Amino acid sequence: MGGDYAPGEIVSGVLKASEMFPELELLLVGHEMVLKKAYPELPQNIRICHAAGVMGMDESVEALRNKKDSSIWVATKLVKDGQADAVVSAGSTAAQMAAALLQFGRIKGIDRPAISTVFPTLQGGKVILDVGANTSVKPEQLVQFAVMGKTYAEVILKIAHPRVALISNGAEEGKGNEVTVEGHQLLKKANLNFVGNIEGRDIPAGNYDVAVCDGFVGNVLLKLSEGLGTSLFSLLKSEFESNLRSKIGAALLMPGLKKIKKMMDYAEVGGAPLLGVKGVSIICHGSSKARAIQNAVRVARDCVAGRFIDQIEESMSGEGGR
């Protein structure tokens, strides 16, 4: 029931996923009456689980404790109780995180969960975290982010020996603020394939697999990238429509432009697991449409199949976490 286009696009995405992954059993968590009326005939591998309430986008996280009938709480509980393997949601990220934290608990060695994103670069999607859960961090948390991001890159993106980078305002190890300068030293000592600092301009180039930063910086850079993409495409569009000559040019270029737009589209990625909790909870963009939801279901499946949570726990207790 969460997200800008719920429940319509969410259900459409689940329908697509049910076709693509017939081996999965998909539980639609939401108001039974509403859903049954809108979708009287669902395929055999989709089942409705009733949840009377919805967490609003602006509701405080504290409200969640008193809203145990909300779809995000019920969905998370299904996983907690072993009736499902993963949650997927496009609703309030704060509520999703709180539900996961309260019900799944934290992975040992992780101070606070982190939100990651798969950022489109010239060399494919790269993992960036934290993009919003922690507005300020301690240097040790940057190492925890790195270990979780590395595991993500290995299990979901199938990258061997992921290169870990630290986002800073200069490539030299002495560059940065207090937290990143100390974080750099800790990352160097950790058992990670740490490739050093990267600057803003290196982010879209993609000479790394995982990049860590605090959630304030990560949030600004992620939203800035989305905003720049939107602005540039709107500039291009108005330019394309400005006269006949450019209309013809645009028509000829359309296949290539669509390819580029697809490369930069978060819907291709679908969603990213909340990192640091003992359960799979996939966070989708609030404006997710059907294709994003379908892809998020794939990410959820890959997390479960790849024993993602176990892998993070092992990384934290072993090599990477020290």
Added chain:
Amino acid sequence: MGGDYAPGEIVSGVLKASEMFPELELLLVGHEMVLKKAYPELPQNIRICHAAGVMGMDESVEALRNKKDSSIWVATKLVKDGQADAVVSAGSTAAQMAAALLQFGRIKGIDRPAISTVFPTLQGGKVILDVGANTSVKPEQLVQFAVMGKTYAEVILKIAHPRVALISNGAEEGKGNEVTVEGHQLLKKANLNFVGNIEGRDIPAGNYDVAVCDGFVGNVLLKLSEGLGTSLFSLLKSEFESNLRSKIGAALLMPGLKKIKKMMDYAEVGGAPLLGVKGVSIICHGSSKARAIQNAVRVARDCVAGRFIDQIEESMSGEGGR
């Protein structure tokens, strides 16, 4: 002598500026022999001032004290001694800032100088600062940045009542890290046209005139924008050249695309004054070519003509600074 293309492009820019602004007297500060040999005949309004040394891009700021023959030190001294009105440089920003700080001194009420940029948005160029001088700041400094940025927008960009925004990870006033949350409250109380927090995605939209942040965030967001622009144009270029159809399309669209590229080009802006020192020192991008230098000379002229430093001093002692 500083910058990726010095002295060639710098001198070309100065030559262009000497044509465009015949009323200005332009002093080329650098090695006399080198410059005289390369440019035996300069127009009447360009004069060479000898400086034997150059500050390297990687040299420490401490080295500057022992390099008083470096072009940046000599150029700044010419202003300090009243023989020139403004410095323009594309060399090491750290050295330029140190030279200005040591020779001009700070404006009363400003804790530390800041570097600003004119960021291209859908609604024209907007002032963002700090973009690199201060990796961490106190809440009061955000107010100082706002006052200086506001004055910049008024004097150089000719914007009346500039709208000041605070870059954060959420629009609500409670969103942010400790410094921005407290900074928000101070900005609200200051005598500024404060419009509240903006998120990353709002930056390219341009519904503000001045946006403030710490120099770590500002540096990452500025370089990320440059990197995204470069990446996207390289993707477009390779797409345009991929087959005959798209080559024709690209040729038809070229005028429009050039217009967009020009909108996003820092060379149009030229340079931005170092803010908070008692003298005009225009910082140019290291990779500035002739057009950027020419435009930077224009910015220098506007700063002097608009009594930019006096205006900041007045703003700091008066309304905005409290």
